[in-house]
Amino acid sequence: MTAMHNPPHPGVLLEDYLGATSLAEAARRLGVTRVTLSRIRNGHAAITADMALRLGLLFGTSAELWLGMQASYDLWTERQKPRPEVLPLAG
Template identity: 80%
Template sequence: MTGMHNPPHPGLLFEDYLGEVSLSEAARRLGVTRATLSRIRHGHSGVTADMAVRLGLLLGTSAELWLGMQTAYDLWNEKQKPRPEVLPLAG
């Protein structure tokens, strides 16, 4: 994932995996509310380790796929923010 520009939030790719299954049905199978899943779907909430495991089970993917996408998204966004200069320990 190095050199990637503005990676997508994993929620944006979620619908591709759902196919014809409704968000309500997916939420029911995941054991979460439709509102919770909708927040992830629209990029308003992140994919936690717990949700990554659930998504992996639901969709036949790896939990690492979802957590990796979330981490790439979070890191890219964090790197866009200004921060104070940090001096490395090793000189």
């Protein structure tokens, strides 16, 4: 099995989309606090469905783009943790 590399937290891409726009201005347009947006940008908070919709509107992207990146990041992170054995249902 080939090892997968850690997908980036979507906050990393957020930095690219912001370009020259300040975090404070983006937060104002999104209707959230600068702290909220900063936590996402720094990988300390996840992108929720609500935030994905807002980011889609702000940047002209799809909400699915943001949620997909978050899901990829979350799944990779969880796969790094030990898991109890789960027995499949007989079928």
